[in-house]
Each structure stands twice: as C-alpha cells, then as structure tokens.
Amino acid sequence: MIKLSYDVKKYRQDILGLVNPDDTVIELGCHVGGTTKRIPETCNIIAIDNSPEAPSEMEKLAHVNFINEDVRLHDTLSKVFQITQSCDILAIDLGGGYHPDTVFKVFYIWSSTFKPTHTIIRNRGILEFFNSAQGSDESFVSQFGYLESYHDSGIPPQIKEFELWTSSFVK
C-alpha cells in the first residue's frame, strides 16, 4: 500500500496503523524523532535526516539506527543497504511542502531498492496531484509500497538529476 498525507498527524496515524512490532522501518526525514519515538521500540528502525538539529535528539533514541545524511545521495542509500536489503515500512517526510518532484524521486529510488510492503509519504504536492488527476482506464496498480511496473529497472549509480535543477526565478 502507498499512503499519502499532508497533515503530520495523519502521517503518523498512517504509519502507526500499518506497522507491526517486528517490522523493519526506514524513516526518511525523521528530524528530531517526533514520529520515530511513536514507532514501537521492538521494530528495527533506521532513521535518516541531514538536519544539524537531528543528531543530539536522535541519540536519545538508543534503539534507533540514526544516519545524519542526505537521502538523495547514492552513498546514503548504499549505507542503509548494508544494514538491510528490505523493509516493511518506508516512511518519507522531507517536509510537507517540500518539492514534490524530489520527494517522488526519493520515493521511487528508495522503494525500488527496499521493496517495502507499505510506503507512507507526507507531501502536499503529491497528494494534490493524486487527488486532482484523472487516470485512464489502463490498470497499472501496485498492491505494495513500490511501483510494480518499475521495481526491477535498477538504480542509477549516481543520481545526476539532483544537480540539474534550476532555482526559483522569484527573488
């Protein structure tokens, strides 16, 4: 299942409604652990955030494997892959208003790699797109936390697109 939300309370509810006590959870954008500390301590939790505020707070959650790095980078993905090759829950919150294209790319790459049973994404733009778009009658649907149509297409060794974007024209 793939779940989308914007409200952080809904995001947390969605995670807690899907997680099981023995699950492996990968949380991208944990900040200071507001969601992480609600996830059962019996889970195998890998939480990642590149904020300088995160380490001192995340260190207090001794059961969590915290990584203070950028989730857009291949090296970060590779580091997590050395810890686990699959996960039950992939939770992504890079900020509710964060660029939806970045969040989708992060979702695509991380979910293709770890094949989660469920992915929970907090992002306003992706939610708005999903709620607004009308699909055709072609039946591309995934029952999992990743896109079945792309799941074996492989991961680019370096995510070059991240260096190619323009900044805003509005000052």
Ligand SMILES: C[S@@+](CC[C@H](N)C(=O)[O-])C[C@H]1O[C@@H](n2cnc3c(N)ncnc32)[C@H](O)[C@@H]1O
């Ligand atoms: C809204 S906060 C997350 C809140 C948290 N999920 C919670 O429930 O309390 C968004 C976090 O995403 C992190 N973030 C944004 N882009 C990131 C990136 N490329 N790599 C790692 N962390 C990132 C930010 O540092 C920030 O802490």
